[in-house]
Amino acid sequence: MTEHRAYKTIQKLERSAGFFPVILAMYRIGVDLGGTNIAVGLVNDDYVITARISVPTNALQAAEGVVAGIGDAIERVLEKSGLTGPDCAGIGVGAPGTCDTERGIVFRSYSLSWNNVPLAAMLEERFHLPVRINNDANCAALAEVKAGAAKGCKNVVLVTLGTGIGSGIVINGTIYSGYLGSGTEMGHMLLDYNGEQCSCGRKGCWDAYASSTALVVQAKRAAFSRPESRLNSLPQITGQSVFEAAEQGDVTAIAIINKYCEYLALGISNIINVLAPEMILIGGGVSSQGERILEPVRKYARENCFDKREEAMPIIKIASMGNEAGIIGAAVL
Ligand SMILES: [Zn+2]
The missing domain is CATH 3.30.420.40 (ATPase, nucleotide binding domain)
Structure with a gap:
């Protein structure tokens, strides 16, 4: 998918969801959720991380606590950059496990001890931005295709x-x-x-x-x-x-x-x-x-x-x- 089409898709999603504002944002929030650390970064249109933060996951606590930790880290990254939620097109999370990407649910993660956690809905409620999730290795592959060693390749x-x-x-x-x-x-x-x-x-x-x-x-x-x-x-x-x-x-x-x-x-x-x-x-x-x-x-x-x-x-x-x-x-x- 080209960048332009990707953006159109985001706009379409926002419209179909009804309550997300259509915004001309140049930043996206990326979350690398690991069993040990949560890394959050603000990514610009050139796939450059302009601000980042890493906090411990504390995976032993309940999922609500981990998701609150992700939210706090996102707020700190925005604050660090002098931005607010509406300056961003959306939030993406790479999670260590099997993700139901359509419904935004982490179906199972062994490293987080999660079963059926509605991660996307929990973050959408807090930030009022569209949230997409996928498996962490899939996210890494996509990044390599967009801006890394596989740039320009399709498969x-x-x-x-x-x-x-x-x-x-x-x-x-x-x-x-x-x-x-x-x-x-x-x-x-x-x-x-x-x-x-x-x-x-x-x-x-x-x-x-x-x-x-x-x-x-x-x-x-x-x-x-x-x-x-x-x-x-x-x-x-x-x-x-x-x-x-x-x-x-x-x-x-x-x-x-x-x-x-x-x-x-x-x-x-x-x-x-x-x-x-x-x-x-x-x-x-x-x-x-x-x-x-x-x-x-x-x-x-x-x-x-x-x-x-x-x-x-x-x-x-x-x-x-x-x-x-x-x-x-x-x-x-
Ligand atoms: Zn095996």
Whole structure:
């Protein structure tokens, strides 16, 4: 959707809702709601965050308390910028979980312990602005398409490698969430139905092989069976330290990283076989390794793709917007 059409859509929504004023606003409020922190930013028409604030989520309190915290943070950002609600076109929230985007409800979030929270309605009541919500990884994917590494692309998949694997899909320039927002959980596609235990309760999900948590598990296991490995002398095995040990020539660490890249590429080849996007972006902690993971992943992914033509392969690169993607993507919802 072009920016002009997006704005027209906002106007149309405002008119159909009846009570939202039609406004010529140049700012949007983006909220990146996480299990640990709430980051709120004011985003201008050039997708630049002009003011931001981050406050603790305090996820143990009831949903009403968390939503009040989001509202307070929004007010502080507006105050910081000398603006008020009517200066903004709307509020977007990226939430960590399954979102019913049509009704603005967070259906389920494990990190917030939320079930059926009508987040959009709660914020609309306080700010009298249109509120849109979506899954946080979807928001990050949208931000990369609007202003980041995938700018100008229409069909893009973002995969974030962190504690788990997050993923967002943009098709024809808009977020694809699936029926009732329950799609795009790519981390839970199966690689091996009798495989590693996944945090979702099943066995063999991609998440259990290619998240940074999985990398650490694989490294600890390998270090235990190879007493001579440098990994055993580390105070703590982290994703970063496994890459460093491999860099220093540790044979065990090199084998772990190679295997990890194969697992990563296997999931990516599945994505390519189903969606054939123009571009696949890798984000999250492990993505700081850049070409160290991209080079083997491109090679293994192509070997596992149904269409092996070089020109049919999507561009696979690192996402560029980091922590800002959540706020900007939410703001442009
Ligand atoms: Zn799973």
